Each structure stands twice: as C-alpha cells, then as structure tokens.
Amino acid sequence: MRTLVFLEHHAGELLKGPLGVLSKAASLGDSDVAAAVVGSGVRQLAGEAGTFGASRVYVADDPQLEAPLPQPRVDVLARLVRDRGFDNVFLANSVLAADVAAALAARLDAGLNWDLTDVVGEDGRLVGRRPALQDSVYVDVGWKGTPRIALFRSGSFDPMVTGGRAQLEDAPVELEEFSMGVRMLEQAHEESEGPSIEDADVVVAGGRGLGGPENFTLVEELANALGGAVGATRAVVDAGWYPYSTQVGQTGKTVSPKLYIACGISGAIQHKVGMQSSGVIVAINKDPNAPIFEFADLGVVGDVHQVVPKLTELIRQRRGQ
Amino acid sequence: MKIAVCVKQIPEGAHRRIDPTSKRLDRSGEGALNPFDANAVEEALKLKESTDEAEVVVLSLGPAKAQDALRKALAMGVDRAVLVSDDAAAGSDLIATSYALGRALERERPDLILFGQQAGDSDGAVLWAAVADRLRRPMVSQAAELEHADGSVTVKRQTEFGYDVIEAPLPAVVAVSDAINQPRYPSLKGIMGAKSKPQETLALAELGIEADRAGEEGSRTEVYALNDPPARGENRRVEDDGSAAEKVVEFLVEKRLV
Numbered sequence: 001m002r003t004l005v006f007l008e009h010h011a012g013e014l015l016k017g018p019l020g021v022l023s024k025a026a027s028l029g030d031s032d033v034a035a036a037v038v039g040s041g042v043r044q045l046a047g048e049a050g051t052f053g054a055s056r057v058y059v060a061d062d063p064q065l066e067a068p069l070p071q072p073r074v075d076v077l078a079r080l081v082r083d084r085g086f087d088n089v090f091l092a093n094s095v096l097a098a099d100v101a102a103a104l105a106a107r108l109d110a111g112l113n114w115d116l117t118d119v120v121g122e123d124g125r126l127v128g129r130r131p132a133l134q135d136s137v138y139v140d141v142g143w144k145g146t147p148r149i150a151l152f153r154s155g156s157f158d159p160m161v162t163g164g165r166a167q168l169e170d171a172p173v174e175l176e177e178f179s180m181g182v183r184m185l186e187q188a189h190e191e192s193e194g195p196s197i198e199d200a201d202v203v204v205a206g207g208r209g210l211g212g213p214e215n216f217t218l219v220e221e222l223a224n225a226l227g228g229a230v231g232a233t234r235a236v237v238d239a240g241w242y243p244y245s246t247q248v249g250q251t252g253k254t255v256s257p258k259l260y261i262a263c264g265i266s267g268a269i270q271h272k273v274g275m276q277s278s279g280v281i282v283a284i285n286k287d288p289n290a291p292i293f294e295f296a297d298l299g300v301v302g303d304v305h306q307v308v309p310k311l312t313e314l315i316r317q318r319r320g321q
Numbered sequence: 322m323k324i325a326v327c328v329k330q331i332p333e334g335a336h337r338r339i340d341p342t343s344k345r346l347d348r349s350g351e352g353a354l355n356p357f358d359a360n361a362v363e364e365a366l367k368l369k370e371s372t373d374e375a376e377v378v379v380l381s382l383g384p385a386k387a388q389d390a391l392r393k394a395l396a397m398g399v400d401r402a403v404l405v406s407d408d409a410a411a412g413s414d415l416i417a418t419s420y421a422l423g424r425a426l427e428r429e430r431p432d433l434i435l436f437g438q439q440a441g442d443s444d445g446a447v448l449w450a451a452v453a454d455r456l457r458r459p460m461v462s463q464a465a466e467l468e469h470a471d472g473s474v475t476v477k478r479q480t481e482f483g484y485d486v487i488e489a490p491l492p493a494v495v496a497v498s499d500a501i502n503q504p505r506y507p508s509l510k511g512i513m514g515a516k517s518k519p520q521e522t523l524a525l526a527e528l529g530i531e532a533d534r535a536g537e538e539g540s541r542t543e544v545y546a547l548n549d550p551p552a553r554g555e556n557r558r559v560e561d562d563g564s565a566a567e568k569v570v571e572f573l574v575e576k577r578l579v
Contacts, residue, residue, distance in 0.1 A: 010481075010482055011482075069487075070450065070460070070462075071453075071454075071459070071460060074454065094480075094481055095462065095463050095478075095479075095480040095481060096480070098446060098447050098450070098462075099447070099449075099450040099460065099462050100450075101447065101450075102415060102419075102447035102448065102449075102450035102451040102454075103450040103451060103453065103454040103460070104454075105415060105416060105451055105541075106415075106416065106419050106450075106451035106452075106454040106455050107454050109416060109541070110416070110541055111414065111415075111416060111540070111541030111542040112414075112415050112416075112447070112451075112541075112542065113542050114445065114446075114447060115444060127545060131550065132339065132443070132444075133337055133338070133339065133442075135550055136550060137339055137547055137548070137549070137550065138547070138548040138549070138550050138551075139339070139344075139544055139546070139547055139548075140544070140545040140546040140547075140548065141542060141543065141544055141545065142542065142543050142544075142545050143541060143542055143543075144540070144541050144542065144543055145541060151447075176457070178457045178458055178459060179459075181458075181459035181489060181490050181493070182459045182460070182461060182487055182488070182489045182493075183487065183488045183489075184485060184486075184487055185475070185486040185487060185488055186484075186485060186486040187485055188480050188482040188483035188484050188485045196481065196482075198481060202578075226579070244479055244500065245479070245481070245482070245483055250439075250444070251438070251439075251498070251499055253481065258578060259573070259576075259578045280576050280578060282569060282572070282573075284565075284569075293556075293558060294556075295556075296556070297555050297556065297557065297572075298557045298558075298559070298568075298569065298572050299556070299557070299558040299559070300558075300559050300561055300565045300568070300569060301558065301559070301560045301561060302560070302561025302565045303561065306561065307561055307565050307566050307569075310565075310566035311566040311569055311570065313566075314566055314567065314570045315570065315573075315579060318570065318579055319579070
C-alpha cells in the first residue's frame with residue numbers, strides 16, 4: 001500500500017496538521033510513505049519532511065505555484081498519482097486542502113472520505129472513522145478501488161519525529177489552462193501573534209459570557225500565561241468582538257489542543273464540534289445549566305471576571321513569569 | 322449574465338438520523354433548503370439586482386420532494402428551478418453527485434455557478450471543487466465578499482490565515498461563506514409567485530447520465546458500520562467559592578498541563 005501525503009505550508013513552515021497525517025500514514029505499516037510539497041522556493045521545507053516519517057518527498061517548486069490556490073496543486077498531485085501509482089492520498093483539512101482533495105477526486109474518479117478522525121487497516125482494507133450528525137454517531141467508511149483519498153479532521157494526529165531522512169525528487173509541473181485562471185491579488189498574512197490556533201497546544205477561548213469585547217483581555221492574558229492561542233465563538237465574532245480567524249466551531253476552525261479553556265462559553269453545538277476533540281476541557285461559566293458542562297472535564301460554575309484573572313495570576317506565579 | 326446556484330434539500334434538524342439498514346441519512350421526513358445554500362441564493366439575487374440582464378436558476382440533485390426546497394429559492398426571487406431526480410441516483414457520493422450536477426450544469430451553461438459553504442446534514446464542504454474540476458472551470462471557495470465586473474469576479478475570502486483577495490475570470494465556480502450576507506425572507510408576493518415559476522424535473526437519462534455513474538454503483542466510497550461515539554471526559558465540577566482558580570490549577574497540575 002503506497003501512500004502520498006499532501007504537505008501544506010504557510011509562511012515558510014510546514015503545517016502541523018499534515019505532518020501529523022504523515023506520521024499516521026507512516027504508522028500504518030507502509031515501508032514507503034511519500035509526501036508532496038508544492039509551492040515556490042520550497043525545496044528547503046521538503047527536506048524537513050523526512051524527520052516526520054516520509055521516505056521520499058516530491059517537490060514541485062515553481063514560481064507559478066507561489067499562491068496557495070488549489071487547482072494548480074491538483075494538476076501536480078494528479079500527475080504524481082497517475083505516474084507513480086499511489087494507492088492512497090492523505091490530506092489534513094484546511095480551506096486549501098479540502099478544495100484540493102475534492103477536485104483531485106473528480107480528476108482521478110477516486111473516492112473521497114472527509115472529516116475523518118482516524119484510519120485503520122482491517123482485513124487488508126482501509127477503514128476510515130468519521131463522526132457524523134454532530135458527532136452523535138461514528139461511521140466506518142471505506143473506498144471502492146484505488147486511489148483512496150482521505151481528508152482528515154484538523155488535529156487528528158500529532159506529528160512524530162522519526163529522525164529519518166527523505167529522498168527528494170522533482171515532481172513535474174504541467175498546469176492546465178483553467179487551473180491558471182484564478183489570480184491571487186492579495187494574500188493573507190498571519191494576523192494574530194503567538195501560535196496559530198490550530199497548531200497551539202493550549203487554546204483559551206471566550207464567548208458572550210465575557211460581557212463585552214474589552215473583556216477579551218482576560219482571555220488574552222490567560223492564553224499568554226499558558227503560552228497558548230486565543231479562540232472565540234461564532235457569537236462574539238458575529239458581534240465584532242474578535243476576528244474571524246480565531247473562530248472555533250462548525251463554521252470556523254476545528255481545534256484539538258492538549259488543553260482547551262472555555263471562558264463564558266455556553267457550548268452550543270456549533271462551537272462544540274470545533275473543540276470537543278481537545279485533550280482536556282476546562283469550562284468556566286456562571287450558568288450551571290450551560291451545555292458545555294456536559295462535556296467539560298472540569299467545569300467551574302462561577303463568574304469569568306473573578307475566576308479568570310485569579311487563574312492567570314496563579315499560573316504566572318507557577319511558571320515564574 | 323446567467324447565474325446557477327446549486328442547492329440541497331436536507332432533513333429538518335430534529336429528524337436527522339441515519340437509517341441503520343441502508344446506512345444512509347434518512348430522507349423520509351420533512352425537508353428544508355440547506356440554510357448555507359440560502360446565502361448563495363441571496364448573493365445570486367443581489368448580483369441579479371445590480372446587473373441589467375441576469376437570470377438566476379437553482380439546480381439540485383435529490384428526491385422528488387426536494388422541489389419544496391427549490392420552491393423556497395423561487396419564493397426568494399430565483400427565476401426557475403431544475404431538479405435532477407431519479408431513484409437510481411439515491412446514495413450518490415461526491416463522485417456520482419459531482420458527475421450528475423456537472424452534466425446538468427453543462428446543459429445550462431451559466432456564467433457563474435454558486436454554492437453554499439457546506440451541507441447542514443452531512444457537513445460536506447467540498448462539492449464545488451469536484452464540480453469545478455469536472456467542468457474545467459476556475460474555482461474560489463469561502464467567499465466573504467463577491468464583486469462582479471468586466472467578465473470576472475473578485476472575491477474576498479476567509480482562510481485560516483486571514484483574508485485573501487482573489488480574481489477569477491468567468492465562467493467560474495464560487496462557494497460563498499455564511500458571512501457573505503443575510504438571506505432575505507420570501508415575501509408573501511414571492512411565495513405566491515413561486516407557484517407559477519418554471520420548475521423542471523429531469524431523470525438521469527435525460528441528461529445522458531449512464532446508470533453505472535449514479536447512485537451507489539457510480540460511487541467510489543461506501544459505509545461499513547455505524548458505531549456509538551466514544552464516552553467523553555470525567556466531568557468534574559466545582560462551584561466558585563473564591564477558591565475555584567486554585568482548584569483549576571491543581572487540576573492542571575494533576576493532568577501535567579502546567
């Protein structure tokens with residue numbers, strides 16, 4: 001079984017999500033796990049993939065691939081899969097990767113299963129696990145024939161350093177005319193300081209219960225003390241209290257940090273699906289009936305304005321800050 | 322300009338369940354227009370209102386009663402509706418659905434094809450990309466703002482890293498985010514008028530779609546089993562009596578998180 005993992009990158013770094021998927025692919029017992037790095041000036045990055053379990057990295061390095069747009073990436077990956085006969089193509093979910101995965105499926109007439117949280121080899125076949133209907137049911141899904149394309153939920157796997165070295169190989173870049181139609185006029189740059197919310201080990205998130213945008217400083221200070229990132233709910237993003245790039249939930253980011261601290265968040269389903277796979281969930285809310293207490297590991301019934309600043313202070317003391 | 326909006330009818334939230342026998346979503350109960358698709362319909366109507374001559378058509382693949390969801394789009398102001406409906410299409414996955422929609426869109430030849438950002442039932446958020454590849458057209462997703470001028474669209478969109486501004490020449494495929502607008506409610510006049518607007522139903526054969534490219538046969542994925550979700554967390558609770566912050570720290574220390 002030969003697997004190709006699409007390694008997305010941003011601002012000169014490979015993203016943690018796809019590196020986790022790469023480690024997962026390497027753990028399935030394949031001797032030959034390959035990765036693809038597509039972009040402009042990315043040769044250096046490609047070399048780093050060996051450390052996470054890739055035995056071979058295909059590098060498509062071309063100025064035409066500078067902007068992170070999906071269609072040129074589909075051209076490159078489709079060619080690789082056809083020429084090299086991969087059985088599986090794995091991707092970690094993102095705005096870019098979802099578009100790449102679906103267009104690649106159409107191009108190759110291949111099955112795509114998305115939102116997977118795990119994949120296992122069972123009786124010689126590959127089985128994907130997908131939570132469905134607001135995670136109330138876990139569906140075992142499969143593929144008819146190859147290649148099988150799998151898009152994994154963000155944060156499903158941790159990257160594991162194997163210390164190996166990958167052999168680099170140039171991937172041919174031949175782009176379709178329609179793939180070159182879209183032009184990036186302005187490209188997004190990281191707006192927030194500190195770790196990006198999807199890659200952070202700790203996320204401290206704020207909701208309506210904070211009472212107003214000015215109180216987000218409570219959340220920011222706690223995140224800062226813990227070396228984490230700040231998240232927000234749909235409600236407060238809609239109200240303009242905090243930027244969309246921090247939104248956690250069904251229509252925002254899906255995060256699974258080691259620790260998630262929810263401050264003044266009720267735990268509506270729209271938010272829950274974005275953070276419930278976090279390692280440990282601590283919730284602080286003054287409403288004892290808030291749904292978030294049903295799935296929090298530790299629930300504090302109390303006023304965020306009292307509890308959060310104290311907590312920040314105690315953590316700072318502990319860490320000698 | 323001709324704008325096509327691809328929409329889906331989804332089961333009402335309270336009735337959403339997976340049929341344990343077919344392992345498919347149970348679509349027998351009440352259905353509604355996927356709320357995320359209403360954003361795409363709204364955006365199409367706004368474009369129509371700002372353009373001299375434009376036609377907006379909604380297009381769907383689904384059971385016969387999906388006409389109800391299409392009627393809501395007509396009531397909002399869409400000009401006509403096309404439903405591809407066939408027993409042989411039941412259980413279509415991304416590959417089969419994108420093929421059928423692609424064929425229906427080739428027949429319509431729109432300048433702009435719009436999608437909503439996700440299906441409210443399956444959480445699928447990828448169909449547009451497969452359709453765009455089948456039609457060999459430029460594609461942009463997650464549009465939070467959309468402007469049309471001189472044969473192209475300019476899109477401001479949200480990603481994990483902030484906002485991109487992207488230009489796509491028409492004909493193009495654009496998926497809009499639910500931040501792009503507030504969909505209008507159909508007026509009483511709109512609801513009454515919808516009944517007399519053209520609503521077409523097409524079988525697969527009428528689009529030249531081979532039976533083995535639709536439904537389960539035309540799909541490349543399958544469902545093996547349904548399982549209960551794993552149990553979650555240990556669910557400890559403290560009431561704040563002034564010492565909650567200390568208790569949280571103790572808990573974090575116990576979990577080796579600080």
